[in-house]
Amino acid sequence: MELNGGSVVAMIGKDCVAIASDLRLGNQAVGVASNFDKVFPVNDKLYYGLPGLATDVYTLKEHLRFRVNMYRMKEEREITPKTFTHLVSSTLYEKRFGPFFIEPVVAGLPTPTELDPHPKPFISTMDTIGCITTPKDFAVAGTAADKLYGVAEGLWEPDLEPEDLFETVSQTLLNAVDRDALSGWGAVVHIITQDKVITRTLRARMD
Amino acid sequence: MVAKAVEAPNVGFDFSNYARNQFFGERLQGIPKATSTGTTIVGVIFGGGDSGEEPGVCLGADTRATGGPIVADKNCEKIHYLTPQIRCCGAGTAADTEFVTNLISSNLELHALSQGRPARVVTAMTMLKQYLFRYQGHVGAHLVLGGVDVTGPQLFTVHAHGSTDKLPYVTMGSGSLAAMAVFESSFKENMKRDEAIALVARAIRSGIFNDLGSGSNVDVAVITKNGTENLRNYEMPNERGTKSRNYKFRRGTTAWTKESIRSLIVSEEIKSTSGAGKDQGGVEVVAVPTGAGAGGEEGMEIDS
Numbered sequence: 001m002e003l004n005g006g007s008v009v010a011m012i013g014k015d016c017v018a019i020a021s022d023l024r025l026g027n028q029a030v031g032v033a034s035n036f037d038k039v040f041p042v043n044d045k046l047y048y049g050l051p052g053l054a055t056d057v058y059t060l061k062e063h064l065r066f067r068v069n070m071y072r073m074k075e076e077r078e079i080t081p082k083t084f085t086h087l088v089s090s091t092l093y094e095k096r097f098g099p100f101f102i103e104p105v106v107a108g109l110p111t112p113t114e115l116d117p118h119p120k121p122f123i124s125t126m127d128t129i130g131c132i133t134t135p136k137d138f139a140v141a142g143t144a145a146d147k148l149y150g151v152a153e154g155l156w157e158p159d160l161e162p163e164d165l166f167e168t169v170s171q172t173l174l175n176a177v178d179r180d181a182l183s184g185w186g187a188v189v190h191i192i193t194q195d196k197v198i199t200r201t202l203r204a205r206m207d
Numbered sequence: 208m209v210a211k212a213v214e215a216p217n218v219g220f221d222f223s224n225y226a227r228n229q230f231f232g233e234r235l236q237g238i239p240k241a242t243s244t245g246t247t248i249v250g251v252i253f254g255g256g257d258s259g260e261e262p263g264v265c266l267g268a269d270t271r272a273t274g275g276p277i278v279a280d281k282n283c284e285k286i287h288y289l290t291p292q293i294r295c296c297g298a299g300t301a302a303d304t305e306f307v308t309n310l311i312s313s314n315l316e317l318h319a320l321s322q323g324r325p326a327r328v329v330t331a332m333t334m335l336k337q338y339l340f341r342y343q344g345h346v347g348a349h350l351v352l353g354g355v356d357v358t359g360p361q362l363f364t365v366h367a368h369g370s371t372d373k374l375p376y377v378t379m380g381s382g383s384l385a386a387m388a389v390f391e392s393s394f395k396e397n398m399k400r401d402e403a404i405a406l407v408a409r410a411i412r413s414g415i416f417n418d419l420g421s422g423s424n425v426d427v428a429v430i431t432k433n434g435t436e437n438l439r440n441y442e443m444p445n446e447r448g449t450k451s452r453n454y455k456f457r458r459g460t461t462a463w464t465k466e467s468i469r470s471l472i473v474s475e476e477i478k479s480t481s482g483a484g485k486d487q488g489g490v491e492v493v494a495v496p497t498g499a500g501a502g503g504e505e506g507m508e509i510d511s
Contacts, residue, residue: 001239003231044471052239053231093306097345098224101231101239127242131302133272133280146277155454167456174461189463196470200463 005182007142008049010107010123013165016193017121019107023186034185046108051142053101081108081122092130099128103141144180240275245420247382248296250353256397263431264353267407271422293354298380300347328354328361340369382414382421
């Protein structure tokens with residue numbers, strides 16, 4: 001887990017979610033890439049982040065793409081954030097005794113249904129073997145997780161508008177990774193709202 | 208792992224990464240710590256006899272999940288569903304308790320359907336212990352299993368290596384000593400329902416405040432032959448105080464270098480023309496964006 005570095009944070013706002021990651025890929029102390037994005041889309045309103053061992057990031061990303069495509073074909077509909085979380089959890093638990101070194105973070109806006117016309121924004125995270133946590137405020141993972149916990153606990157407040165959520169999640173990520181040698185080298189933030197997804201690349205410290 | 212074509216997932220665990228992970232464990236600072244529920248979980252049998260109340264089982268649990276020294280989840284659910292009349296509290300490795308209770312819950316439902324009778328608590332206990340023994344303790348699930356069936360209220364503990372105990376009051380987890388101290392001084396047989404709930408809540412609180420691995424709130428489940436009551440967050444003795452200052456940043460504080468906005472609202476403007484399909488001057492065609500996510504670019508597209 002301490003080989004490549006990298007961190008991801010997700011936060012809930014008012015009818016929106018944000019998910020952000022740093023861009024560093026390293027080989028322990030040596031930085032190798034500053035464009036290694038760790039957050040990927042599943043569909044329009046569902047994104048997930050995979051901090052941890054880089055080879056497992058690619059493996060898991062492709063495996064999940066396969067599983068989601070199969071789901072889409074069989075169910076003839078898009079997967080919801082909660083179901084996707086359980087899909088990732090089962091995928092990780094299959095490798096219980098030889099796990100992927102990834103602690104995924106999922107963030108998404110569920111589509112309104114008849115049973116649930118005003119669904120709440122959804123975030124979740126899990127450990128390397130798939131134990132799901134569904135927090136109501138923020139989810140953190142990666143080498144800067146401890147620092148992210150601290151900063152997020154201080155800065156987060158409920159019902160932030162998308163632009164305010166952007167500021168909060170960006171400041172949380174930037175300041176936390178600045179205290180972590182293995183994370184940083186740039187950052188990308190995605191703000192997911194009902195009618196658009198705003199993706200911004202932040203100007204970060206490159207040391 | 209040998210690459211295979213599209214296939215159905217195998218049953219059971221996949222050990223293909225084991226060798227590689229051992230290598231990483233030596234090279235790096237060890238493998239990452241899984242979330243564990245440090246925990247205080249308890250169970251108590253009440254009712255019947257002189258109390259005048261229906262006999263039943265009362266289960267309790269705290270709600271803290273830890274990953275090493277960090278609290279990973281401040282309000283997790285440790286009382287898992289097995290059948291409508293059976294519940295199971297889980298301590299140990301959180302993913303293991305979650306998946307083992309899910310697995311045995313599914314199997315119990317199938318079993319009940321094939322037998323034409325509601326499942327018994329001993330059946331759940333036997334399924335759990337045989338599964339856990341098979342994995343020789345590597346599936347780190349320490350459980351307090353309680354429920355009511357045709358034979359009456361039953362309370363068991365199941366340890367990760369597969370041993371079980373049948374007792375009138377039990378505690379498990381890192382806070383078990385704190386909770387057992389409360390039980391040993393205050394437990395009596397044939398308690399009333401409210402007495403049992405109060406006792407269980409006291410035992411869990413004792414674990415929450417004295418044990419580092421337990422914390423946050425008290426969850427309680429009360430099972431009698433008339434039904435199961437789930438009292439999620441029955442007590443919340445650790446509510447966070449309100450923040451005295453506002454920490455919102457001025458908009459524009461964060462500097463960004465690139466922005467891309469993916470609009471999810473599709474707009475189409477169609478002007479009717481004569482001559483179908485021909486490119487005519489003054490006709491505006493707005494492309495409908497298809498999925499550019501994981502499914503669109505390389506994989507499947509819906510109705511493309």
